[in-house]
Amino acid sequence: MDRRLDRKVGIKDVSREAGVALSTVSHVLNGTAPISQEVRVRVLEVARRLGYLAKRQQKGVIASLTTLYLAVPPGNLPHNDINLVSWTLLTALSRECERRGIRVVAHTGAPELNAAEIISGARAVGAEGIALVFDDNPALLRALAASDLGVVLLNGEDPTMNIDTVAPANRYGARLATEWLLSQGHRRILHLTWRGRSTIMRRVDGFHDAYAERDLPQDMAEVLYAKGYEPAHARDALKTFIAERGGLDGFTAVFCAADNLAIGALSELQAQGFHIPKDIAVVGFDGVAPGDLTVPSLTTVRVPLEALASNTVQVLERRLSVSGFGNPACRVELGCQLVERESGGSVFAQRQ
Amino acid sequence: MDRRLDRKVGIKDVSREAGVALSTVSHVLNGTAPISQEVRVRVLEVARRLGYLAKRQQKGVIASLTTLYLAVPPGNLPHNDINLVSWTLLTALSRECERRGIRVVAHTGAPELNAAEIISGARAVGAEGIALVFDDNPALLRALAASDLGVVLLNGEDPTMNIDTVAPANRYGARLATEWLLSQGHRRILHLTWRGRSTIMRRVDGFHDAYAERDLPQDMAEVLYAKGYEPAHARDALKTFIAERGGLDGFTAVFCAADNLAIGALSELQAQGFHIPKDIAVVGFDGVAPGDLTVPSLTTVRVPLEALASNTVQVLERRLSVSGFGNPACRVELGCQLVERESGGSVFAQRQ
DNA sequence: CTGAAAGCGCTTACAG
């Protein structure tokens, strides 16, 4: 099994590139001799750039995970082309595993995920670890946690904190987008979301946090629930909303809990003759699709997919090797980034 | 600089202990040859037990952190004996650093933490990283994040997700305690807390989550705010509460956001002639003090201090070496554990 | 999967 990271970078390469002695590099890396701050920094910088640090860390990683068993609720599987996020995240995870020489086997079973099936499936292929993606069925999580396999939940929530989890910082990401809109002068913001999994609810929390942080009254903020996360659901929800209120009702921005919804919001608003962002600003969440898929291009919160994938593998490997099963479960949330494009604009540039 | 972990355990020791060939151990650890599942598992098990896995991982760690600069708001410093949690957490952090051969220098400055002072202090002692503990002043966090030093926030919250954070899973921990009380038949639970830092607010969130999860009406739950987190504050708050309501008002349990509060709650309730848990159950949060400090002993949620300390150092080292400053910030939350002792009891054992 | 053997990469001790 080859580990692609090893391109034979050695400390010899680092020493040459950094212009210091071989022994100096060794001392810097191990802290075995007092080295001046400037040399230390230069050596570490070069070592990182050449990928030596990564290689060395990789060597420290024990091959405790040779086969990863991937359990995804069927609705989120790649063949469902609506969910680009799922597809991209799974792709990133596969790539990460390939890079590390880890075999990935996808679970195939009944439409409803079943713990016993997953566990026996994992055993059958000799997998040491299971990555459960997009699911947070409490009973399923409990049953998986009780097995002696390593389990990590990706993009979900385990409130019982029995199994390790890696997820985007949904609450903080939503807060970030809302705060950005507030900083652009918006005060009446509509949060368009759906009654989805708990991770989506965290985005509602973050929406309210931003108002609370600025001591703005929460009744300026409003949450509109669509019937699902597809563009058509967003269109329906907004159509009803605008009909009932006889217009935008003073809202100057729509913050959507998913890009999918934002796409639907854009079309519905435009169909009704509103200009984006001149009449109303639209901000999404996910940042997976390229920005120029919509007109105008979509301002959104980008979820760090690659980092999610690599952290997933790392958390699992750590659990299977050094940390063992005695240590408390961890939940790793990764920061999201606001991508400013055309659909989000200042309220002051709007025609009122 | 010696690294205490290295006790000269080698793969030779592992091979002897596991009863397999030297080369087999190597193959297992590196995944360089197909090895049967049983041998693999045995070798990894022995390697972990002998501490070889830990040693090997430690070798992979680059000495990117030689000196850690510790910034703690003065009110939380060890010399303040009220706050046992702070003291224990800082002790755990110091021990972890000592174990890894990292020097720790504590910041001493004005009563109010000041970013410029912290940064220059850290530079003056040649520290590569700063651990900011118990603080989440947004301006301070922003200023520290802008420096080129590694920064990690311990036991706090950075909603902007600019700096790496390690904290207990406050929301889930509170939910765990509340759910446990609900499972014991309690329905009217009083959450005694104070308007503290945001991490304390997450415990309020978790309190409500537990009711929501069971579809119980939120007005069964009630939050009582004390004026601070000292036992006396808890006593005052409960005294007023009981006076106003003319008794316990149907509440059968008090879930306190800190053991400190729980200690005050116990004394006030007992002073008023209530028996714990026969008349009312009391549950705390922190689990730092030994359980037999109170009569009856305190049922509480234990925060994993050692794991918090080791994760703090690890997150910082990772940021300073492999991951660099380009990757998104992470927030690591660690699971808390319910410690069942005497003060929490079933509602069915109570006299009504 | 074993066991002896060659070899590689890094560490370490030391004189300058």
Next chain:
DNA sequence: CTGAAAGCGCTTACAG
């Protein structure tokens, strides 16, 4: 901090 050198620990290729 350098540079040559010794040595250690692990990896690797191979016959059994």
